[in-house]
Amino acid sequence: MWRRELRRRLHFAACFPPLLPLQSHLHLNFRTKTARRCLDDDDDDDDRCDRRTARGGEPWDRSFRLDKGRGQHLLTSPRVLDSIARLACLRLSDTVLEIGPGTGNLTVRLLQSARRVVAVEIDPRMVESLLSRVSGLGLDDRLTVITGDALRTEFPEFDICVANIPYGISSPLIAKLLYGSGRQSGFRSAVLLLQKEFAKRLVATPGDSEFNRLAANVRLVATVEMLMNVNKKDFVPCPKVDSSLVRIQPRSDVPEVDLGEWLGFTRTCFTKKNKTLGAIFKQKKMIAELYKKSKSETKPSKLLVHEEEDYDGDGDSHDENDVTDDFPELDVSEAVQFKEKINGILKSVGYEGKRPSKLSNADFLHLLQLFNQEGILFR
Numbered sequence: 001m002w003r004r005e006l007r008r009r010l011h012f013a014a015c016f017p018p019l020l021p022l023q024s025h026l027h028l029n030f031r032t033k034t035a036r037r038c039l040d041d042d043d044d045d046d047d048r049c050d051r052r053t054a055r056g057g058e059p060w061d062r063s064f065r066l067d068k069g070r071g072q073h074l075l076t077s078p079r080v081l082d083s084i085a086r087l088a089c090l091r092l093s094d095t096v097l098e099i100g101p102g103t104g105n106l107t108v109r110l111l112q113s114a115r116r117v118v119a120v121e122i123d124p125r126m127v128e129s130l131l132s133r134v135s136g137l138g139l140d141d142r143l144t145v146i147t148g149d150a151l152r153t154e155f156p157e158f159d160i161c162v163a164n165i166p167y168g169i170s171s172p173l174i175a176k177l178l179y180g181s182g183r184q185s186g187f188r189s190a191v192l193l194l195q196k197e198f199a200k201r202l203v204a205t206p207g208d209s210e211f212n213r214l215a216a217n218v219r220l221v222a223t224v225e226m227l228m229n230v231n232k233k234d235f236v237p238c239p240k241v242d243s244s245l246v247r248i249q250p251r252s253d254v255p256e257v258d259l260g261e262w263l264g265f266t267r268t269c270f271t272k273k274n275k276t277l278g279a280i281f282k283q284k285k286m287i288a289e290l291y292k293k294s295k296s297e298t299k300p301s302k303l304l305v306h307e308e309e310d311y312d313g314d315g316d317s318h319d320e321n322d323v324t325d326d327f328p329e330l331d332v333s334e335a336v337q338f339k340e341k342i343n344g345i346l347k348s349v350g351y352e353g354k355r356p357s358k359l360s361n362a363d364f365l366h367l368l369q370l371f372n373q374e375g376i377l378f379r
Ligand SMILES: C[S@@+](CC[C@H](N)C(=O)[O-])C[C@H]1O[C@@H](n2cnc3c(N)ncnc32)[C@H](O)[C@@H]1O
Pocket: 070, 071, 072, 073, 074, 075, 076, 099, 100, 101, 102, 103, 104, 105, 106, 120, 121, 122, 123, 126, 148, 149, 150, 151, 163, 164, 165, 166, 167, 169
């Protein structure tokens, strides 16, 4: 109700400022800004905003066409950019990793508060624009630009990652940071601007409707904090979705678990997020796959996570139908025994009627331990 009233007043103020005495105009301007900040939290389904209505501020010379396919939505609001740099809590000794610096709106702020910035940018046009801007400011000796795909680039050691990333790579990038080969480097935190809905899933807890494999996997090795919401109108060109800034901090107390086993296990459990574990572990195809994995002597050594793997738990990688024909080599009686073993384990902890989205990581760890003890493996 108060929001509608607020909108009405803002609309009035926008239409008739000259009618107001100066003092009350200033007051209204102040209130307009404050109110705008409040409204930033609103779900705004007006996607008609474009370059003309975006709340621009940062320079953008339009010398080349922005490629939406590469997530090229530049953050142009100085207020939001300053907030990101402030909320990142940079130290003057920090090496910052920035993914997708674009034309450098965030980069120049990072360079002002840290020792060094390493930026990974896929588009050479952006790299050129960034380098000329940064050298114009005399900051180029502290910037290293890697031209390439962040998902395929080996990251150098860094203290903190701060970025307005292309949203299309959110899931594999977070997987790379937390589970990839570079995770040993022990960075302090990653402050990332993400699609709002994705960020909500990232901070979801067991029992929340958004809780999924992504949240379970991230929570195992990190803590996630929501820092602020950012309105789509703060970007050029204006995207269809709002954004949220989150801080991901690697945990120092990661539970003792084989991470490959863990990822395989959560992938299996979240095959069908809204089904019970009893139903999920009844699928014959899955049982056959688990049986084969558990029989094989040598385990493949590989990256913990394929860096392009989408592990947000929404993809349906498994066929829900019962398919025994795919595995003709499976002995039927052995398969029945194996299935009963799985069922027995689920029943022993009372999880057969539970949905995966209701289980905490402690529950998952306990269940995985029971499976592993019985020789059932997931990696
Ligand atoms: C959302 S824009 C952000 C630009 C800039 N940081 C800003 O806030 O104005 C994302 C940037 O990431 C770049 N990009 C897209 N895919 C990438 C990838 N796989 N690896 C590295 N950079 C990528 C785009 O070219 C673009 O410059």
